[in-house]
Amino acid sequence: MVCRVKFELINVSKIKNGKPILRNINLQFLSGSKYTILGPSGSGKTTLLRLLNRMEEPSSGEILFDGENIKNIPVTKLRKKVGMVFQIPVVFEGTVEDNLLVPYSIKGIPPDKEEIKKALTLSGLKESFLSQRAMDLSVGEKQRLNLARALLNNPEVLLLDEPTSALDYETALTLLDSVNELNRVLGLTIIMVTHQVEHMRILNGSAIYIENGTVLDKKTTQSRALI
Ligand SMILES: Nc1ncnc2c1ncn2[C@@H]1O[C@H](COP(=O)(O)OP(=O)(O)O)[C@@H](O)[C@H]1O
Ligand SMILES: [Mg+2]
Incomplete structure (x- = not known):
């Protein structure tokens, strides 16, 4: 199997209001692989994710997506x-279906009912949810609705920023199962931030440990994250 590099960060630093948030990050994320980003609160995990879809821009360095500067x-x-x-x-007002029509109205194309049902099922929601008021969901x-909506863009990468932190223990585990399924069935590259070592184990991807804006080396990561 050819391991294509999906994302590459070359000497990426981020400074906000004069404060260094990320320092000289060098990382590669391979296509179809899974990654867990761990680290204490305030270490720069969310900032790193936001750089990958240009919600923020690096102060210096380069980020390549499929080899192209983003x-x-x-x-x-x-x-x-x-x-x-x-x-x-x-979640927006209206039914689950209304929420899943949003990607189509953004793209300006007619909705595809079959595609919507598939995204819903892959995200672990039954079709009967379509007519439910989205605000009433747990x-x-x-x-899961957010996962389904993201899938309707046919993404290649999913960035998940502590997606389970608002969920109870059991619900968190089943959501992680769905994420694993998306990687397995659709070959999505998964980059997930969590601070729970158990969740990292369930995702079963590579661990990246960030502390004070710096990626720790493999050995320190193991001692920090795997005890
Ligand atoms: N606009 C900002 N100006 C200055 N510092 C910021 C700003 N936004 C975030 N930070 C700081 O950046 C650091 C990293 O934040 P963040 O990426 O959210 O960390 P994490 O997700 O690991 O908790 C934190 O110390 C936070 O306070
Ligand atoms: Mg965060």
Whole structure:
């Protein structure tokens, strides 16, 4: 199997209001692989994810997507390929179906009912949810709805920023199962921030440990994250 590099960060630093947040990050994310980003609160994990879909720009260094500098990729195009799921799910008024029509209205194309059903099922929600009011869903179901909405852009990468932190123990585990399934069935590259070592184990990807804006070496990562 050819391991293509999906994302490459070359000497990436980020300074906000004069404060260094990320320092000289060099990383490669391989296509179809899974990654867990760990580290204490405030270490720069969210900032790193936000750089990958251009919600923020690096202060210096380069980020390549499929070998191309992301500065040269239109933001809308990049964000279709690089979906993001946040800590707190984002839900709009209306039914679950209304929420899943949003990607189509953004793209200006007619909705594809079969595609919607497939995204829903892959995200672990039954078809019967389509007619439910989205605001009435549990947090776990809302997070699944967010996954489904991201899938409708046919992404190649999913960025997940502590997607389970608002969920109870069991719901968190089943959501992680769905994420693993998306990687297995669709070959999505998964980059997930968590601070729970158990979640890292379930995702079963490579661990990246960030502390004070710096990526720790493999050995220190193991001692920090695997005890
Ligand atoms: N606009 C900003 N100006 C200055 N510092 C910021 C700004 N936004 C975030 N930070 C700081 O950047 C650091 C990293 O934040 P973040 O990437 O959210 O960390 P994490 O996700 O690991 O908790 C934190 O210390 C935070 O306070
Ligand atoms: Mg964060």
